Amino acid sequence: MAISRAEVERVALLARLDLDDAQLEALTPQLAEIVAYVDSLAAVDTAGVEPMAHAVELHNVLRADEVRPGLSHEAALANAPRKDSVGFKVPAVLDG
Amino acid sequence: MSDYQTIVGLEVHVQLATKSKLFCGCPNRFGADPNTQVCPVCLGLPGSLPVINAEAVRLAVMTGVALDCTIPAYTKWDRKQYFYPDLPKGYQTSQFDLPITEHGALAIACDEQEPRTIRITRAHLEEDAGKSLHDESGAGGDTVIDLNRAGTPLLEIVSEPDLRSAAEAKAYLTELKLILGPEYLGVSDCNMQEGSLRVDANVNLHIDDPKKLGKSIATPIVEIKNLNSFRAVERAIEYEAQRQWRDWQETGRRIGEAPKQTRGWDDNAGKTIPQREKEESADYRYFPCPDLAPVLNPGLEVERVRLAMPELPAALRLRLVTDHGLSAYDADVLVNQGREVVDYFLTVAAESGDAKLAANWVTQHVLRVMNADGKSLEEVGLPPERLAGMIAKLTAGDLPSPRSREVFELMIADDLDTDAAMAKLGIAAVDESELVAICRELLLANPRVVADVEAGKQQAVGALIGQAKKRNPNADPGRVREICLELIAKGV
Numbered sequence: 001m002a003i004s005r006a007e008v009e010r011v012a013l014l015a016r017l018d019l020d021d022a023q024l025e026a027l028t029p030q031l032a033e034i035v036a037y038v039d040s041l042a043a044v045d046t047a048g049v050e051p052m053a054h055a056v057e058l059h060n061v062l063r064a065d066e067v068r069p070g071l072s073h074e075a076a077l078a079n080a081p082r083k084d085s086v087g088f089k090v091p092a093v094l095d096g
Numbered sequence: 097m098s099d100y101q102t103i104v105g106l107e108v109h110v111q112l113a114t115k116s117k118l119f120c121g122c123p124n125r126f127g128a129d130p131n132t133q134v135c136p137v138c139l140g141l142p143g144s145l146p147v148i149n150a151e152a153v154r155l156a157v158m159t160g161v162a163l164d165c166t167i168p169a170y171t172k173w174d175r176k177q178y179f180y181p182d183l184p185k186g187y188q189t190s191q192f193d194l195p196i197t198e199h200g201a202l203a204i205a206c207d208e209q210e211p212r213t214i215r216i217t218r219a220h221l222e223e224d225a226g227k228s229l230h231d232e233s234g235a236g237g238d239t240v241i242d243l244n245r246a247g248t249p250l251l252e253i254v255s256e257p258d259l260r261s262a263a264e265a266k267a268y269l270t271e272l273k274l275i276l277g278p279e280y281l282g283v284s285d286c287n288m289q290e291g292s293l294r295v296d297a298n299v300n301l302h303i304d305d306p307k308k309l310g311k312s313i314a315t316p317i318v319e320i321k322n323l324n325s326f327r328a329v330e331r332a333i334e335y336e337a338q339r340q341w342r343d344w345q346e347t348g349r350r351i352g353e354a355p356k357q358t359r360g361w362d363d364n365a366g367k368t369i370p371q372r373e374k375e376e377s378a379d380y381r382y383f384p385c386p387d388l389a390p391v392l393n394p395g396l397e398v399e400r401v402r403l404a405m406p407e408l409p410a411a412l413r414l415r416l417v418t419d420h421g422l423s424a425y426d427a428d429v430l431v432n433q434g435r436e437v438v439d440y441f442l443t444v445a446a447e448s449g450d451a452k453l454a455a456n457w458v459t460q461h462v463l464r465v466m467n468a469d470g471k472s473l474e475e476v477g478l479p480p481e482r483l484a485g486m487i488a489k490l491t492a493g494d495l496p497s498p499r500s501r502e503v504f505e506l507m508i509a510d511d512l513d514t515d516a517a518m519a520k521l522g523i524a525a526v527d528e529s530e531l532v533a534i535c536r537e538l539l540l541a542n543p544r545v546v547a548d549v550e551a552g553k554q555q556a557v558g559a560l561i562g563q564a565k566k567r568n569p570n571a572d573p574g575r576v577r578e579i580c581l582e583l584i585a586k587g588v
């Protein structure tokens with residue numbers, strides 16, 4: 001399966017990865033190889049096999065609706081690169 | 097004005113009234129200090145794992161049953177990828193292709209028209225994002241993120257584009273809020289101010305095609321956001337329909353010829369404003385969440401929820417009309433007040449033996465006191481048995497109806513039953529023979545009135561009513577009139 005450089009650029013944008021020309025050059029064939037490898041699964045005959053949404057045959061892993069202690073305000077913000085006394089600081093976000 | 101039809105579909109987010117968040121044990125509570133209701137799971141810290149809140153699943157199933165949805169036996173979780181500072185994981189855990197409920201319907205009644213059924217596409221569970229606290233100084237300072245809301249459970253209820261006007265949209269929202277809110281199911285607070293009920297509207301027009309009779313042309317769909325009240329929803333839809341009509345006349349653009357646009361409602365300016373498009377907004381790259389196991393809702397359990405379901409507003413309205421003989425209007429007024437008021441009415445009706453009179457007193461007087469003073473039913477302080485007792489006295493003729501309002505007010509003000517209130521007001525039922533005697537006396541003293549009535553001027557009797565009331569304040573004006581006319585007819 002062919003992967004174009006434009007597709008890699010788009011995926012990088014969606015993932016917020018800032019790639020330079022050299023990186024795009026190097027990554028395009030690598031990503032193509034990965035996709036081709038995964039694509040080999042298409043050769044398997046899956047007629048009559050139920051699609052599955054999860055790799056583990058588990059379901060209904062639920063918990064009771066109970067409040068449990070979380071982190072203190074200080075602990076929650078401890079590793080934030082930028083913060084003030086209220087919360088996590090990020091560059092100004094234009095709403096909408 | 098050419099003919100066009102406004103087409104509206106609504107996306108409603110309700111915050112589920114659980115104690116804890118959807119995937120962690122942090123409190124699901126509005127109004128706490130920022131970043132004090134957080135843990136590694138809802139902060140999206142590496143290595144943390146979500147566990148599904150069983151109560152959120154139960155409330156979603158309940159909602160699905162109430163909205164006539166099917167509850168598929170198998171439902172799963174998906175990651176919706178996008179980047180925004182208040183979304184700590186870089187994705188929102190939601191449901192994509194296998195939602196917990198789908199294919200429902202909600203009947204709405206609008207402007208006295210026949211009820212219409214609005215199809216519900218789906219209602220799926222998802223986690224909420226945090227809140228961005230913007231710098232309000234205008235200096236473009238930093239935005240501060242509060243993650244208390246991150247991970248709280250939401251149910252997104254999506255309707256088909258079946259609504260045909262702003263008024264229908266409001267009727268749909270009003271009924272949905274009534275069913276889901278504290279008045280009936282209580283699956284959500286449905287408080288728009290606190291954001292536990294949020295609405296987005298998809299609006300476009302179907303315009304009669306001037307070239308092809310019976311065909312119509314659809315305009316591009318616009319999604320309206322920032323709708324902070326039902327009134328805003330109505331105004332925004334009305335505005336947007338007119339804007340699209342003008343746009344159609346200017347550009348002739350049809351659906352498909354322009355991308356779906358997002359516009360924000362500016363309540364002060366009274367208009368919708370285009371919002372900045374995210375360049376790749378349509379590509380959320382959903383995939384199944386590997387951290388969460390699918391949920392099975394076997395038919396037997398759904399049936400259990402269905403059996404435990406309280407009577408819903410539509411069924412209740414029907415019962416009040418068919419079993420208690422109420423008008424559709426009275427039934428609507430009572431049911432819209434919530435189950436507590438309906439139960440109050442049912443007690444008054446049963447104890448007094450007169451459902452219609454009970455409905456009148458509850459809808460006209462009890463609700464008036466509640467609304468005027470902003471009181472709950474309990475705070476009004478008139479037990480249903482007392483009101484029933486008063487109504488029974490009225491129907492038996494032991495309480496003259498002109499004074500019933502005074503008795504009602506005093507029963508509330510002084511916390512009295514009917515007998516005590518009547519005694520305090522000096523009200524006694526007027527003996528019929530006493531009333532006849534008073535009327536006879538008055539007619540003998542006023543031959544002019546008798547002559548006028550005999551000459552065909554029945555309204556002349558009116559002059560005697562005030563005098564009758566002076567002799568006995570409990571005299572019923574209607575009865576005085578009747579007796580006087582009878583006496584005159586019989587030659588006094």
Ligand SMILES: [Zn+2]
Binds near residue numbers: 247
């Ligand atoms: Zn948490």
